[in-house]
Amino acid sequence: MPDASQTAAAESAAEPSAPPVPERRFSETLLEVKNITLRFGGVKALTDISFDIKKGEIRAIIGPNGAGKSSMLNVINGFYTPQEGAITYKGRHRKAMRPHEAASTGIARTFQNIALFKGMSTLDNIMTGRLLKMKSNIFLQALYWGPNQREESEHRAFCERIIDFLEIQAIRKTPVGRLPYGLQKRVELARALAMEPDLLLLDEPMAGMNVEEKEDMCRFVLDVNDEFGTTIALIEHDMGVVMDISDRVVVLDYGRKLADGTPDEVRSNQAVIDAYLGVSH
């Protein structure tokens, strides 16, 4: 995320864009998934999947339950190692990678079944997102003095900005285990944002929210994308959301790629309608 000069630039860019949505164009490829196949024993979760994510876009992944969407994200951030295929990220080619390495190259994510640190407060959860950016060594930390204290304050300030941004000031010190579901999702987003990622993977960020909250969440996602230029890959079942905010959509079904294209293309694809949408939206 931004240092001061960037923020200023981003803010001016965040002037409301008037509807109808202008077709956004992206050229640079951030991540490319090539011929990925992932198996668990007999279960084939993904079969020969290829697609790409351009820098700066909002990319949606949709598909029926069990289609392999979450598995796809797990492959991207290194939690699962695919049996076949490879991933090119920021121009670098890789096959297997540990999740913490993925994190240090700028990939952050949220989880379908909330994976917050239940015993910690909201603020501490968000601060964990800053771990990679913090430098002071263990002795300074033990003394809590000088550079360490300054560092703690700086990062705290950063996290406070995110807290303001996501409007969760009131629950700063509450242990997250006690928060209602929707707020937990928001805290999870905050934690991911604190990592200042280049690529943000969101797994059903709006599940279990009502319309109003979804609106808020969409707003946040769009703002992150606009203001900080973060590339976003998003899994979501609410077609309204997907169609409204994503630039391109990839559709998975039973581990295979069914379609790939702009929301409008996907919406009118008969295979997609049959397999997933049911009634057309």
Added chain:
Amino acid sequence: MSQPNLAAESAPRDATATERPLLSVNNIEVIYDHVILVLKGVSLTVPKGGIVALLGANGAGKTTTLKAISNLLRAERGEVTKGSIELEGEAVDNMTPNDLVKRGVIQVMEGRHCFEHLTVEENLLTGAYTRGGDRAGIQRDLEMVYDYFPRLRERRSSQAGYTSGGEQQMTAIGRALMSRPKVVLLDEPSMGLAPQLVEQIFEIVKRINEQEGVTILLAEQNTNVALRYAKYGYILENGRVVMDGPADKLRENEDVKEFYLGLSATGRKSYRDVKHYKRRKRWLS
């Protein structure tokens, strides 16, 4: 409560005016951990054979209300400190969840809660625990669940811990159906399900409601669908019921339209157009 009751003549009772409601919750207060007051006087009634929706924002107390009914609160160090809950006129305070299931009240918990190490089929079978040795009946119902959710049949022998989110949700609902319930307390059944499946599940809910006479109390975020299938709705805010009424009336209400259905006067707005300055209006009480 300052908000006028929408249903002028207190709706749920008029259909079944003579009959006692199946379930009635009278002005309950719930406290967690002896200090956190979450429900501040919630009342609702569920008529026999009805589908009642419980709506409200995150943290409004929907889950808490359902758990209070099914007596699962104690396991979370919560307790009902005021008010009463009655099932067919009988207080349920001292019943264990097991008694309640035997009497036909079962809850589908939010966040799935499948038994990870059991296979999908074993998960379903645990739902039939209270039915004892009725093998043939259980087998029949198992088939019924598999017919409702064909995906589960495919995955029947995988450990539930390894199934996808949606599959787990189906397992959880199927598991509850296996107990042959009279009332199902459904906590966010649509969460994480593909749109097609959401419709399907609500169709199934409607079907069991109509065909088998199962009463449904439904906590939902997906107001749109919920109000389409429910006959009556309650809206919870901050641990209080702020509005209730027949589903169709609620759907017409301007506030509900704006805040729960995402419809403004001009129709559905794109999520792209929502502005920062738009702030929710809170019902004060």
Added chain:
Amino acid sequence: ATAPAAAQEQYVPLLVYKSGPYAPNGIPIAQGWEDYLTLINERDGGVGGVRLVWEECDTGYNNDRGVECYERLKRPDAAGVQPLSTGITYALIDRATQDKIPLFTSGYGRTSAAYGPVFPYVFSAPLTYWSGADVIIQYIADQEEGSLEGKKIALVYHDSAYGKEPIATLERLAEEEGFELFLFPVAHPGLEQKATWLQIGRQIRPDWVAMWGWGVMNSTAVKEAAAVGYPMDRFIGVWWSGSEPDVIPAGGDAAGYKALSFHAPGEDYEVLQDVVEYVYGGDAEAAREAAWGQVLYNRGIFLMAMQVEAIRAAQAIHGEGQTLTGEQIRDGWEALTLTEETLASLGMAGFTKPVAITCEDHEGGGQAFVQQWDGESWNIISDWYMPRREALKAAYRADALAYAAEKGITPRTCE
């Protein structure tokens, strides 16, 4: 146990263990102590007219609990402490010396503390572990017609400070007498002896087995020995491995098992009859219920008798009929001489052998014998043995001086 306030009283703190893993052994000893103290008060009206009062604290045979108990019970006028555990003794040696309270560690504790110049407050009459090891070897040699050349002897020991004490002495003797020594440590609490006895019974097949065990380790050893068919009459325990709780659980299998002791088993001694009369009102059955006549009960009587005699000796120095401080009673210890006559006057004729403690020698020259379990009771089967002390005393001295050097203590001169 309280007396009219007017009379003089001498306070005796008792560290006991009546709970925990070692309770079966701790209970009869404590019973012996209490009964003897009661006897002195009831029969003689105290020591030189000074009544004995006591307080108990349960250590559970646990070192830190023992230290806590000591701190709780200690007073300047404490007659002395018997820690009844080698581990607790180690923890208390420095403290007691500083607090000027005598420690009486009879047949256990730090062996080299028998060297008085370095350990003025510790008394280990009548025998130390090293003496015990020496006696066992003497006895075995007698059974083997004088020569141990080429024999195999195994030591099964509790793997703690206590069990390790005899090793050095046995190693020295092995060298001198030409037998081969095998060591078998047994981890606390001593339930795991299968491997030990498989090796002993099936592989090494030593001619004799000696044991330094305590608590459940003893009975387990006897059972395991029986299970591999090791001949019981070639199995000798130290005095802490030769009491009823050690053999009764093994039932008939234990018959023939031997152990050292430094006081007689059984009931036929005047002092024990006195206990029945004065403490139990003549009811021998009630007394037997309370372990009267058992080996460890008799041990309790013996230990407390020594302590009472030390008080008496101290009164002889510092004034008859007075309450004395621990420091004064220490002087009594160093002047303690029990001859056959004094023993007889205490009703202990034949019960134990004379001791004479001096400033230099805190062991006092006691003797030990071998007893054997016949399935019903313990019987004396050997003469009294006198440990070969010249070599032992040199060893005490060397070890004690090394300790003094480490601690920066200047040894007293005895004269």
Added chain:
Amino acid sequence: MNLRTIAIWAVSVPVIIAALGYFHQGLAAAGLISFFTWPFYFEVILNGLLQGVMYSLVALGFVLIFKASGIFNFAQGSFVLFAALTMVGLIGMGLHWIIAFLLTAGVMVLVAIAVERVVLRPLVNQPHIILFMATIGIFFFMDGFGQTLWGSDIKVLDIGIPKDPIFLLPGVFEGGLLVNSFDVIAALCAALLVAVLAVLFQYTRTGRALRAVADDHQAALSVGIPLKTIWAIVWSVAGIVALVAGIMWGGKLGVQFTLALIALKALPVLILGGFTSIPGAIIGGLIIGAGEQVAENFIGSAIGGAIQDWFAYMLAMVFLLFRPQGLFGEKIIERV
């Protein structure tokens, strides 16, 4: 367990035993350990296996409770002690041992019900570590209670199981292989118990409910599984298993306080077999028993002895490095 696994075990076990034997023979040849002979080696393994079954008997009680509630019951050792004490006490009152056994079993059921009411019910749905701690509370209570009731002196428990040494296969090995008849009978009892329990738990409705409870208390409640009853049943069964263990161990060692400590020997067994597997408790027991006896007899004497305590744990740890859930434990599910 299917045929294939059985075949694998049938082949690999003799191979491993032989390999270990040659390994030790090699060590002995190189002078690193003091002795090695094949008959003694087999004798050690045989005795180790029998000893291991005794461990399994205690481990079994742990497994039952863990399987059914996800609770690691620290108090199992004190149950063993308490059961044995009660049984001895009742025999001491002049009852026949069979009657005393039945009465004690009844007492253990009462204990189980009390534990459920007083401890488990209020702590439903708490993290495992809390429940673990609660069982430590029970441990202290039961230890104190048992001793207050029955005293802490050592007692003899003899129900007439013979304890004679037997020499097996005297034709094959010189002098035969020595085992004790008591150990053999104890092993048979344990095997029987395991078979019965394994069937009970794997293939019945109650068995399924137990496993459900272990996974998620709250969800189990929500589908109407009566935790009360389930727990009372399981703790009763565990209590009765403790009684059998108490009779065997008490018969071997005498009944007194230390009996509670044998629980510590059951830990590596449990961990190696997997907390949730009843057959695992037996197999784990066999491996630990044989392994530690071999180590103590051959290697221990070379490096100072009394190594079997840590050796058992090290052995279990090595197995865990390859299978973090134990040999037969349920796979640990890790997903996001």
Added chain:
Amino acid sequence: MLYREAGQFKTSYAADQSLFPIAQDKWGILLLLAFALFAVPFLANEYMLNSILVPFLVFSLAAIGLNILTGYCGQLSLGTGGFMACGAFFAYKLTTAFPEIHIVAIFLLSGLGTALVGILFGIPSLRIKGFYLAVATLAAQFFLIWMFNKFGWWTNYSPSGVISAPPREVIPGVVVTGTSGTPEAKYIFLLVFVALLALLAKNLVRSRIGRTWMAIRDMDIAAEIIGIRPMFAKLSAFAVSSFFIGISGALWAFCYTGSVEALAFEINRSFQVLFMIIIGGLGSILGSFMGAAFIVLLPLALNNGMLMIDPTISVALVAHIEFMIFGALIVFFLIVEPHGLARLWTLAKEKLRLWPFPY
């Protein structure tokens, strides 16, 4: 009405992040420390100092150590006793080999040595979790005790395997080790030393590394996905935890009992410390102190209390009843508040804050 935070506004993040954001807490702690430092040595008798306060402080340090590993990093350990033994024997070897090194340096060095051992035995934690990990730590426990018991080198070949602490001064003229130090000197030294170490621990757990540990504890997979290296996190927890535990072992041998054999640190010691942190509160430094107080004081209080009420009661019965009450109280406290005394304390404060209104 005394306990209010209203009106106390933080003007900087640094202020909000300070140790005790609420002024009452800060002053309360300072007062308590001042009392402990200046008043207690004069009020308490020798028994209280030697047998209650000193072991309490030593145990508190061990509990802090274990709490870092188990409470903060979620790695269940039953090897505390073994690590305490490491500290004790390292310190003994060091101070007998280099008598000129200052005793505090000896303690810190033996803590560092123990940290290395901790890392070694922590390696299996990269693969083994939960109760299964307990076995790895138990292996450490039994192995270390066996090693110290078996090899004479550790005890400078003392025939019994018992080491006794040589007298050492912390400042010229004030001996704090062995039995020659006065109870007051020992107590004050321990109080200051333990308080400082506790402060370090508190700082660690509220810094980056503490959050790393907690993340691993709460959900290791998610932690890895936000960029935490599990190996670093777990091994650092083992190291830091063993550091504290090692020091407490050294203090145990040097300042409390004055002499120990390896068996003093057997498995029961590990359980004892584990009880402390569970009763006191997992993941709480304050809880470590409370738990240590509970486990050290309660048995003594029960024991002394019963004898006070009825001096003729048999000590065996007292010991048994003490066991029963102790067990029952553990269960009772867990039922009242599963998250330990520290949590109970916070809840009480929360109630106080709301007082006189119930919610």
